[in-house]
Amino acid sequence: MARNFLKTQLFLITFIILHILTTTIKSQPFSRKLSTKSLGSKKEKLTHIQFYFHDIPSGPNPTAVQVASAPTTNTSQSFFGLVMMMDDPLTIGPEPKSKIVGRAQGIYAASDMQQLGFLMVLNYCFTEGKYNGSTLSILGRNAALTPMREMSIVGGTGLFRCARGYAQAKTHSLDFKTGIAVVKYDVFILHY
Template identity: 60%
Template sequence: MAAAALLLLLPIIMVAVPAASAGGGEKSTHIKLYWHDVVSGPSPTAVPVARAPATNASRTGFGAVVVIDDPLTQGPDRKTSKPLGRAQGTYIAAGKDEVSLAMNMNFVFQAGRYNGSTVAIMGRNAVFDAVREMAIVGGTGVFRMARGYAQARTHTLDLKTGDATVEYNLYIKH
């Protein structure tokens, strides 16, 4: 009986799944930009919203949850570089023995050729590694059905304030 039910559904399944090349072919896009995480000063773009009881005693910040709305720019100087959009989402201090963040953010493009589109990024970010790689797991607009990876490299990190500028290279299939 299960095989008979599957045979009845097969034509529906085949109609519901479009061909991979129906949209005119897949594109590859590389975008280099800078992510500015501002935790200090009168107008921070990264705000801690939760912490575990053990977070204060942790040397890695383990258990802290931070909500972000960080600027994305074309160059590394936040004040003089062309704004491209915002990185909105969260990061969680998920490493107990090393500073490692679980990143969940959307790069929201608000200028240029990708204005109105987004790229969703998720993954592990071992902050003190020279290069960190995270997954691109989706997108909207120009980047609908996106997949790929993002490479992060710290450009500057102020250990007193916690402010950071990170170069991101996005390799996107869409």
């Protein structure tokens, strides 16, 4: 009997201690609200950047290579199922020898069964000037044969941290034999 009484007391003491500990110790929250100032951010800015994108899928030094395709890609009028990996130069002017200011690194895939339309998933990685080391992340549809296309900016790093905005693409030149394309980009970025 004394043994049962001791067990009951030990159980009650343990229960009381656990109750005290769980009600007095606050758990850490999963998330918390911060001000942009606490991250060192200043007022939001709008920046416009203009450059030329050189996509070179052929020749001795391609900057875009095929990494996948569907069995019907080559017979499709829109190359549906084609997946390309790219590391394309971004330049100040449309000439191939123009000063390089960054790279477009990522993937584009022919995702439209009817017309030439690409899903673009890439980063603009800047290597010159004020934005050296900063990136912009792009996600969107590129209907390559339309005069003007628009893709979303979904993020960024460095001076473009917390970026959002859009990139407008306009084909400067396209060689249908080689597939080499030069595209002018006007990029509008909201960032801190």
